[in-house]
Structure formats: C-alpha cells, structure tokens
Amino acid sequence: AQKITQTQPGMFVQEKEAVTLDCTYDTSDPSYGLFWYKQPSSGEMIFLIYQGSYDQQNATEGRYSLNFQKARKSANLVISASQLGDSAMYFCAMREGRRTSYDKVIFGPGTSLSVIP
C-alpha cells in the first residue's frame, strides 16, 4: 500500500508567487516524522524541512513552511515568494517510529515544480 501520496506530478507557479505542494501519508503509528526534500536538475537530494507528529506548531524554514494537518494525514509544503531556483522535484517522506524499522524513511513519488519568470 502506498504510504506517501503526492497527487501533483507537475506544478507551475509564477515567480514571486506562493505555491503549495500536496502530500498525504498513511500510518497507524502515533509517532512519526515527515520530511520534504528538493532535487534540482543537478540531481542531489537536499533536505528542506521536518515535522514531528507530536510537534504543536507547523515547521518553518525560511521561505518553506509545512502545513501539517494531523487528522487529515496531510503535510503540505508551502513555498512563499517562489524563485527560479525553486524549479526542481520535491519529495515528501515519512519515518515511522516502529521499533523494527525505526530508522527507515519512505519517500513519495515526487512533484515537479516549474517556476515561470
């Protein structure tokens, strides 16, 4: 069963506008973590932001924020004031707190974001 769903294979946004990338997840574990990574065309995977399941506030890192809706099991990434350099693939990922697979992180299929000048 798919644990991480990213329903938007491709997105376009105008430069300087905000954009939301969707991510829904499936877990029965009360303890988990959610991550977003960026993969530009050069290929490297860059960590952006983290949200723990028990965190009371939504995570923010500069222009990135995570809209965490626990009851809906969604962890959408919001990028404010898009820049041309934001054009990349974005991956949502989850780490479940089960003892037997304590440190495994599962990645979603990704969303391709293109920022238009």
Added chain:
Amino acid sequence: DAGVIQSPRHEVTEMGQEVTLRCKPISGHDYLFWYRQTMMRGLELLIYFNNNVPIDDSGMPEDRFSAKMPNASFSTLKIQPSEPRDSAVYFCASSPGTSGRINIQYFGAGTRLSVL
C-alpha cells in the same frame, strides 16, 4: 563541513562487468543508507547500516548486489555481474541517528550508473 561524498559521479560499463560504488558518510553519523532512483520505481531503499552493521537489506534486489561498511567512514555497493536494468542513480545518505526522534538523512550527489 564536508557532506556525504560519493564516487564516481558517473559510471558507464558493459553488461557482465563488476561495478563498485563508493561512499564516505558525514563524520560522526551513525547511520548509512544506500538508495536507488529510477523513473519507474522512484527512490528505493536498498540497505542501511547502523554503526557499520547492516540492519536491513530487504531492499537489495538480487544476490548480484552486495554492500559493505568496513569502517565508519567508508561504504561500498557492489554489483556483480551488472545488467542493463541496473542502470539508475544510486544515492548514499547518512544520518546522525535518532536523537530527539529526528532522523534527517543527508544525501550525497549520487552516482549515475549506465550499464550497456
């Protein structure tokens, strides 16, 4: 600080040849992960190590794949013999561990493998 270092960045080889991918994790990180990325299957975890010990290799596709971590600063992923379907980008990542329940994995730049 140096990040995760992978070599080579690109590898082109012929079917049947042995391929060795190398990774140097971030100093002090206890966990090391090998991933494979393809268009069809996305990012797949192949194997991961904790303190140089393989913990979970259930993602290793076949016996042709093997991984070692002889010390805390070096790991290899070997494919022998290689096949065209092994063509992919292979990533190594390392993590400082689970302190505070955060397990941020830091990735290397990847090795793009092409098997002809």
